Amino acid sequence: MVHVPIIRVADTLIATVQDELLDSDMLALQEDLAATLERSGVGGVLIDLSAAATVDSFLGRLLSDIATGARLMGANTVVVGIQPAVAISLVELGLDLKGVHTALNPERGLAWLLKMNDNRSGSNGRGQH
Amino acid sequence: MVHVPIIRVADTLIATVQDELLDSDMLALQEDLAATLERSGVGGVLIDLSAAATVDSFLGRLLSDIATGARLMGANTVVVGIQPAVAISLVELGLDLKGVHTALNPERGLAWLLKMNDNRSGSNGRGQH
Amino acid sequence: MSNGTSNNGTSKMEMRVTVSGEGDIVAARQAARQMAIALGFGSVDQSRIATAVSELVRNVVRYANGGRGEVLLHELPSTPRGVGIELVVADDGPGIADLDLALHPGYTTGPGLGMGLPGTRRLMDETTIDSSHGRGTTVTIRKWHR
Amino acid sequence: MSNGTSNNGTSKMEMRVTVSGEGDIVAARQAARQMAIALGFGSVDQSRIATAVSELVRNVVRYANGGRGEVLLHELPSTPRGVGIELVVADDGPGIADLDLALHPGYTTGPGLGMGLPGTRRLMDETTIDSSHGRGTTVTIRKWHR
Numbered sequence: 001m002v003h004v005p006i007i008r009v010a011d012t013l014i015a016t017v018q019d020e021l022l023d024s025d026m027l028a029l030q031e032d033l034a035a036t037l038e039r040s041g042v043g044g045v046l047i048d049l050s051a052a053a054t055v056d057s058f059l060g061r062l063l064s065d066i067a068t069g070a071r072l073m074g075a076n077t078v079v080v081g082i083q084p085a086v087a088i089s090l091v092e093l094g095l096d097l098k099g100v101h102t103a104l105n106p107e108r109g110l111a112w113l114l115k116m117n118d119n120r121s122g123s124n125g126r127g128q129h
Numbered sequence: 130m131v132h133v134p135i136i137r138v139a140d141t142l143i144a145t146v147q148d149e150l151l152d153s154d155m156l157a158l159q160e161d162l163a164a165t166l167e168r169s170g171v172g173g174v175l176i177d178l179s180a181a182a183t184v185d186s187f188l189g190r191l192l193s194d195i196a197t198g199a200r201l202m203g204a205n206t207v208v209v210g211i212q213p214a215v216a217i218s219l220v221e222l223g224l225d226l227k228g229v230h231t232a233l234n235p236e237r238g239l240a241w242l243l244k245m246n247d248n249r250s251g252s253n254g255r256g257q258h
Numbered sequence: 259m260s261n262g263t264s265n266n267g268t269s270k271m272e273m274r275v276t277v278s279g280e281g282d283i284v285a286a287r288q289a290a291r292q293m294a295i296a297l298g299f300g301s302v303d304q305s306r307i308a309t310a311v312s313e314l315v316r317n318v319v320r321y322a323n324g325g326r327g328e329v330l331l332h333e334l335p336s337t338p339r340g341v342g343i344e345l346v347v348a349d350d351g352p353g354i355a356d357l358d359l360a361l362h363p364g365y366t367t368g369p370g371l372g373m374g375l376p377g378t379r380r381l382m383d384e385t386t387i388d389s390s391h392g393r394g395t396t397v398t399i400r401k402w403h404r
Numbered sequence: 405m406s407n408g409t410s411n412n413g414t415s416k417m418e419m420r421v422t423v424s425g426e427g428d429i430v431a432a433r434q435a436a437r438q439m440a441i442a443l444g445f446g447s448v449d450q451s452r453i454a455t456a457v458s459e460l461v462r463n464v465v466r467y468a469n470g471g472r473g474e475v476l477l478h479e480l481p482s483t484p485r486g487v488g489i490e491l492v493v494a495d496d497g498p499g500i501a502d503l504d505l506a507l508h509p510g511y512t513t514g515p516g517l518g519m520g521l522p523g524t525r526r527l528m529d530e531t532t533i534d535s536s537h538g539r540g541t542t543v544t545i546r547k548w549h550r
């Protein structure tokens with residue numbers, strides 16, 4: 001069993017997914033993220049997939065589930081770093097990760113989370129997605 | 130029959146849902162909230178679910194219905210404190226509480242309601258979702 | 259509602275909840291959660307099991323004759339997959355005429371969302387539905403943990 | 405899992421992965437990627453092949469008896485279409501009763517998305533499914549590159 005570490009940076013939890021994880025490793029990550037969200041009270045989750053060489057329908061759905069679950073708890077999720085070959089395979093597989101916000105790299109992902117969070121507690125928006 | 134108390138704090142009605150309520154208790158809460166909204170004329174509703182260990186499709190839909198009904202009466206609704214295990218189960222059940230604004234805890238929920246209300250009485254929005 | 263628990267060194271845990279009204283939705287999911295805890299399931303699995311039971315028992319209350327039925331909960335003999343819990347939700351109601359349709363997300367003949375049966379299948383490891391028009395409905399669900 | 409690779413001047417590359425649990429989903433797709441790399445497939449094809457294998461082996465783990473089966477990977481004799489890889493994912497499980505239905509995007513009898521079989525067909529150049537109720541399932545997939 002491989003543990004995916006979750007680190008907290010300011011108002012965001014960051015999980016960097018290693019390559020070739022078991023389904024159960026990813027399910028454990030889902031539970032860890034939800035529990036850490038509750039404990040820490042942060043507003044954002046960033047999942048870095050740049051090390052993942054294969055994303056199949058199980059992992060694709062789990063990413064959607066993580067994002068939806070985080071939303072139910074009041075946090076936004078962004079998935080960053082999907083490799084070009086992985087993106088092409090996912091599309092051919094028939095998945096579009098609907099409901100999952102994506103960004104090219106961690107910097108852009110963090111910028112989006114920041115903006116969303118300003119909207120939530122700030123003055124001009126609905127903080128919704 | 131268990132009565133879910135509704136308290137008023139400034140411009141918000143707060144309902145704290147106990148664990149293991151009957152369907153009819155929740156339907157009564159829906160009616161109570163609507164009646165109290167009309168009487169009090171406040172602009173926000175906060176529902177605290179942190180004590181609810183099980184949320185099924187009945188309660189999930191009722192939360193959406195409460196939020197939509199409140200909106201029709203001119204008030205915003207935020208649901209706070211959904212437990213991690215409940216969030217994961219709801220997602221697997223296939224519910225995403227679309228249209229219901231959520232927040233991690235009462236503080237964040239109240240901050241959102243405050244902001245939405247500022248928008249309402251301010252110049253740029255109708256506080257809709 | 260009536261509960262009966264038996265658990266000693268050799269025998270397996272077993273409980274029964276008689277369903278006759280909406281209060282038994284709560285009773286059944288409390289019994290399920292209690293047994294899941296006793297069997298060592300984690301909090302997310304407890305919640306998955308309680309949610310599935312809630313959906314199935316509400317269906318009995320809504321769709322079966324007089325809202326009557328029964329829930330049997332028991333520990334499964336342990337297998338290589340680990341410890342298991344099985345729940346059998348049964349009624350003598352009108353049954354489900356088209357099971358494929360009933361398992362389709364969003365399909366409902368009642369006031370619900372139509373997510374109960376398809377959702378239960380995702381929440382649990384195994385779901386078997388035995389039903390046909392006029393013969394009542396028995397849904398058996400199982401979950402394992404290592 | 406057990407791997408056996410043989411590759412010399414005259415004979416073709418061949419590998420085998422025994423499937424008995426979720427760890428073999430990873431093992432099989434690693435073997436597939438390794439062979440695809442050795443045969444000169446580009447990174448997108450490597451990813452397509454690994455993704456298809458992942459889907460098929462997860463189906464074995466989920467649906468076959470005891471989650472047991474086998475993956476055979478081999479280089480095809482080169483043809484005018486170029487170099488080819490063939491993967492055979494086989495199990496002795498319950499089989500697929502209605503193949504047309506199983507190939508329909510979104511159709512699933514388990515916890516999945518129902519995209520595995522239709523998706524595999526899109527990811528690969530050729531997909532053949534040999535299955536019927538009670539006779540197990542063998543899925544053969546092929547991909548070529550110039």
Ligand SMILES: Nc1ncnc2c1ncn2[C@@H]1O[C@H](COP(=O)(O)OP(=O)(O)O)[C@@H](O)[C@H]1O
Nearest residue numbers: 317321360366367368370371372373374375395
């Ligand atoms: N115990 C039952 N007896 C008869 N019909 C049932 C039973 N359970 C489910 N059904 C049928 O299957 C349909 C789908 O059930 P479900 O997915 O749980 O959604 P919902 O309960 O929201 O309708 C129901 O609308 C009903 O027609």
Ligand SMILES: Nc1ncnc2c1ncn2[C@@H]1O[C@H](COP(=O)(O)OP(=O)(O)O)[C@@H](O)[C@H]1O
Nearest residue numbers: 463467506512513514516517518519520521541
């Ligand atoms: N190896 C297998 N043995 C038995 N049934 C299978 C097998 N592979 C696929 N199936 C059946 O075909 C259906 C569709 O499979 P697939 O498209 O891969 O989606 P998913 O795996 O998400 O259900 C499965 O739900 C299952 O009923």
